[in-house]
Amino acid sequence: xxxxxxxxxxxxxxxxxxxxxxxxxxFSRLGLHVFGMNAYQSVIRGGHVYYxxxxxxxxxxxxxxxxxxxxxLDRQTVDVHGPGVRPGGYVVFDxxxxxxxxxxxxxxxxxxxxxxxxxxxxxxxxxxxxxxAGVGAVAFLAGIPLDVLHEVLTDSFGRKKGEIVDWNLGASxxxxxxxxxxxxxxxxxxxxxxxxxxxxxxxxxxxxxxAAGGLKFLAQYPMTPASSIMHWMxxxxxxxxxxxxxxxxxxxxxxxxxxxxxxxxxxxxxxxxGGFSLMVEALGMAGMTETPVVVVDSQRAGPSTGLPTKTExxxxxxxxxxxxxxxxxxxxxxxxPKEAIPIMVEAFRLAEKWQTPVxxxxxxxxxENHATVDREEISFDFEPENLIAVEPxxxxxxxxxxxxxxxxxxxxxxxxxLQFIAGSDEHDEKGHLVSDVKSGIPHWVAERARMMDKxxxxxxxxxxxxxxxxxxxxxxxxxxxxxxxxxxxxxRDAMRVLAAQGRPTNLLHFPTVYPVDPQAVKxxxxxxxxxxxxxxxxxxxxGRLLRAETGVELPERLLKYDGEPFSPHEIVARALxxxxxxxx
Amino acid sequence: MAESSATPTATPTGPALPLxxxxxxxPTWCPGCGDFGVVxxxxxxxxxxxxxxxxxVIVSGIGCSSNLPHFLNSYGFHAIHGRAVPVAEGIRWANHxxxxxxxxxxxxxxxxGVGHFIHAMRRNVDLTYVTMDNQIYGLTTGQASPTSRxxxxxxxxxxxxxxxxxxxxxxxxxxxxxxxxxxxSGDVKQLADLVxxxxxxxxxxxxxxxxxxxxxxxxxxxxxxxxRVYKLESAGHDPTNLVQAFARSVEWGDKIPVGLFYRTExxxxxxxxxxxxxxxxxxQKAGLKGREALLDEFV
Numbered sequence: 001x002x003x004x005x006x007x008x009x010x011x012x013x014x015x016x017x018x019x020x021x022x023x024x025x026x027f028s029r030l031g032l033h034v035f036g037m038n039a040y041q042s043v044i045r046g047g048h049v050y051y052x053x054x055x056x057x058x059x060x061x062x063x064x065x066x067x068x069x070x071x072x073l074d075r076q077t078v079d080v081h082g083p084g085v086r087p088g089g090y091v092v093f094d095x096x097x098x099x100x101x102x103x104x105x106x107x108x109x110x111x112x113x114x115x116x117x118x119x120x121x122x123x124x125x126x127x128x129x130x131x132x133a134g135v136g137a138v139a140f141l142a143g144i145p146l147d148v149l150h151e152v153l154t155d156s157f158g159r160k161k162g163e164i165v166d167w168n169l170g171a172s173x174x175x176x177x178x179x180x181x182x183x184x185x186x187x188x189x190x191x192x193x194x195x196x197x198x199x200x201x202x203x204x205x206x207x208x209x210x211a212a213g214g215l216k217f218l219a220q221y222p223m224t225p226a227s228s229i230m231h232w233m234x235x236x237x238x239x240x241x242x243x244x245x246x247x248x249x250x251x252x253x254x255x256x257x258x259x260x261x262x263x264x265x266x267x268x269x270x271x272x273x274g275g276f277s278l279m280v281e282a283l284g285m286a287g288m289t290e291t292p293v294v295v296v297d298s299q300r301a302g303p304s305t306g307l308p309t310k311t312e313x314x315x316x317x318x319x320x321x322x323x324x325x326x327x328x329x330x331x332x333x334x335x336x337p338k339e340a341i342p343i344m345v346e347a348f349r350l351a352e353k354w355q356t357p358v359x360x361x362x363x364x365x366x367x368e369n370h371a372t373v374d375r376e377e378i379s380f381d382f383e384p385e386n387l388i389a390v391e392p393x394x395x396x397x398x399x400x401x402x403x404x405x406x407x408x409x410x411x412x413x414x415x416x417x418l419q420f421i422a423g424s425d426e427h428d429e430k431g432h433l434v435s436d437v438k439s440g441i442p443h444w445v446a447e448r449a450r451m452m453d454k455x456x457x458x459x460x461x462x463x464x465x466x467x468x469x470x471x472x473x474x475x476x477x478x479x480x481x482x483x484x485x486x487x488x489x490x491x492r493d494a495m496r497v498l499a500a501q502g503r504p505t506n507l508l509h510f511p512t513v514y515p516v517d518p519q520a521v522k523x524x525x526x527x528x529x530x531x532x533x534x535x536x537x538x539x540x541x542x543g544r545l546l547r548a549e550t551g552v553e554l555p556e557r558l559l560k561y562d563g564e565p566f567s568p569h570e571i572v573a574r575a576l577x578x579x580x581x582x583x584x
Numbered sequence: 585m586a587e588s589s590a591t592p593t594a595t596p597t598g599p600a601l602p603l604x605x606x607x608x609x610x611p612t613w614c615p616g617c618g619d620f621g622v623v624x625x626x627x628x629x630x631x632x633x634x635x636x637x638x639x640x641v642i643v644s645g646i647g648c649s650s651n652l653p654h655f656l657n658s659y660g661f662h663a664i665h666g667r668a669v670p671v672a673e674g675i676r677w678a679n680h681x682x683x684x685x686x687x688x689x690x691x692x693x694x695x696x697g698v699g700h701f702i703h704a705m706r707r708n709v710d711l712t713y714v715t716m717d718n719q720i721y722g723l724t725t726g727q728a729s730p731t732s733r734x735x736x737x738x739x740x741x742x743x744x745x746x747x748x749x750x751x752x753x754x755x756x757x758x759x760x761x762x763x764x765x766x767x768x769s770g771d772v773k774q775l776a777d778l779v780x781x782x783x784x785x786x787x788x789x790x791x792x793x794x795x796x797x798x799x800x801x802x803x804x805x806x807x808x809x810x811x812r813v814y815k816l817e818s819a820g821h822d823p824t825n826l827v828q829a830f831a832r833s834v835e836w837g838d839k840i841p842v843g844l845f846y847r848t849e850x851x852x853x854x855x856x857x858x859x860x861x862x863x864x865x866x867x868q869k870a871g872l873k874g875r876e877a878l879l880d881e882f883v
Contacts, residue, residue: 259674
């Protein structure tokens with residue numbers, strides 16, 4: 001497998017993300033698969049930020065383990081990422097800003113000084129144009145044709161026209177030519193591989209999937225790393241006919257979404273753990289009133305404010321236990337943008353069908369990083385059912401009617417003769433309170449239990465209607481990874497590395513982390529020779545959930561809680577340990 | 585089915601649709617509770633305006649007064665403590681053909697839910713919010729509320745309240761509410777007029793109601809208010825004058841004004857949300873079938 005990884009580093013405000021996206025998009029335009037990781041800090045200016053654009057002949061699922069071309073806008077980038085540059089690689093820098101000696105770099109790595117500021121000064125006094133010259137040099141080394149780079153740059157300026165675009169095209173051509181005159185293209189340089197691929201972040205895929213699933217109302221309060229769901233939806237709200245409301249807080253966000261859902265549209269909110277914590281009470285209200293709602297929790301490293309720009313899978317316990325009392329819920333977890341779209345469609349379908357909250361667990365690593373998707377992998381064919389589906393049946397209408405499945409006929413305000421009260425208090429089939437003068441009276445004691453049974457019965461429906469566990473890789477492999485969410489990306493890449501070493505492995509992937517099918521899990525784990533649980537949290541929350549639900553133990557674990565995503569090599573190393581020494 | 589659902593331009597034709605009346609659930613409020621007057625006034629107002637019960641949603645939070653939706657036969661959402669307003673906003677945005685009325689108490693609206701109250705007013709969402717303000721927490725058996733007066737002794741303040749109360753009227757004026765009124769549940773006729781005016785008003789309408797708690801508030805009783813309230817319309821108040829409205833709003837003591845403090849016309853949130861120009865959201869197309877061109881932006 002031939003791969004090429006470009007890393008661009010500097011300070012916040014240097015335009016690192018936009019250079020990185022330009023490189024990543026140039027690869028995807030060439031028909032190559034890409035994983036693009038934008039690593040940043042909770043500062044607007046300064047600090048250290050970097051973007052890693054990794055492409056390979058097989059789809060990369062993570063940022064990988066090394067760098068082939070490093071473009072350093074500051075010296076810190078050389079210090080931090082220089083040691084990771086592989087032999088045959090380049091470090092692009094501007095000698096006018098700082099020096100890089102060959103002895104600073106690993107053997108076989110070339111320091112290529114490009115006069116980016118000098119090139120920029122031919123056009124403008126704005127030093128940001130150095131990025132144009134730098135990305136031109138990077139494009140040459142990476143094998144990106146100049147016309148492809150220019151197309152991507154022009155498109156990135158959107159409707160902006162005029163000298164700013166011309167300057168960038170000129171500076172990038174100069175950088176390209178300079179590199180051509182002073183260096184050779186990298187040995188793993190890319191070539192056009194097919195029609196352009198789609199490059200999107202997890203949040204963009206989540207937003208697309210929500211719209212495809214029938215979303216008409218999104219209420220959200222800004223919080224990293226969920227905010228860009230709202231940004232994409234707001235940009236498209238007029239063309240798609242979706243109301244996007246930035247609420248005063250997360251309490252309002254989820255309550256507005258529940259109100260809108262009760263009012264007859266598919267509704268959602270999105271947040272990170274801190275905001276999700278504020279939504280907890282209303283989540284139970286959605287469960288109690290049997291109002292569908294979809295809640296995306298894009299997790300970041302906690303607890304409390306934690307590491308706002310770093311990733312973690314630490315909110316699973318929270319999502320599982322959110323809300324006083326008990327009510328049915330499902331938690332879905334896409335691992336890649338290509339999965340996020342159908343998962344969101346499923347989230348809306350399940351919430352609607354089972355009339356209960358459905359949570360989607362994303363995290364910073366999935367939400368904010370780029371990956372490529374083929375058009376053929378995306379389907380917009382889902383046609384949301386008309387919500388106004390209950391026929392009036394006069395005075396006998398029972399909003400919370402006892403049924404076999406636990407799902408009762410749902411009326412929408414405006415429908416004649418079906419008026420009911422959605423109550424957060426316990427209620428009878430007609431929605432009448434049993435919480436005050438009836439509670440404790442034997443008949444109503446029994447009714448309360450019956451209503452709990454009815455609601456909780458929907459959990460069994462969800463268990464069998466939610467996307468099932470998937471086994472990826474050879475069935476009889478000597479090691480089975482168990483993972484969920486974005487962590488699966490690095491696991492998939494590690495599986496390739498292991499396979500190339502003659503160590504086949506497989507993966508149990510849980511697009512539904514709750515509720516799982518205990519029998520299926522027990523059988524799958526029972527068939528595994530050895531297992532390795534991989535999760536980005538301290539306590540192995542999913543492992544604990546699986547044990548609670550099924551009784552299976554997953555003794556070998558690889559847990560990470562430093563805020564950084566898994567790298568394939570960490571997983572490979574732990575897998576080899578388990579394969580060579582571990583028990584089951 | 586869709587045509588039976590409310591649209592903003594619906595004009596009643598054909599046989600008259602059933603109007604809002606009492607439900608088959610009897611109020612569980614204490615005998616003599618001020619809230620009986622409020623539910624009667626809301627019912628009278630809706631009947632007078634001939635709004636069919638199927639097109640009315642009454643949303644409440646938690647507290648004695650928040651049980652109100654159960655006692656009328658419209659649609660209702662009995663939400664959690666403090667969140668009636670955002671639930672009501674969501675309902676309006678899903679279907680702005682509906683008449684949405686928020687109800688609740690002073691703890692619900694001015695304590696735990698005060699943030700939502702302020703923001704809904706600055707948005708001028710077209711809903712009517714009626715608060716049953718009894719200056720006490722009743723359902724939790726008598727603690728101080730955000731509108732309890734300085735010095736009032738309650739279970740949680742046995743030595744007297746030592747913080748100033750919120751004034752809901754001046755708060756509403758400052759927050760941009762476009763219809764601000766105060767009623768008294770001892771005068772159901774006037775209250776019904778104020779609620780009807782609020783429902784008819786195009787924008788956020790706020791009606792704060794002195795609705796005495798006969799069990800836990802021995803200070804702010806029916807008699808207390810009967811002896812003090814005077815009607816703004818009989819006092820030459822100009823409800824189009826914001827400065828006058830502020831001046832009246834801070835009156836407290838021997839003379840306490842009731843009636844319409846302020847009314848103005850402004851575009852509502854729903855007017856300004858372009859997506860809703862195409863009609864109630866619930867009747868608009870959902871999903872992305874045939875919208876594959878949307879993917880071009882990701883190339």
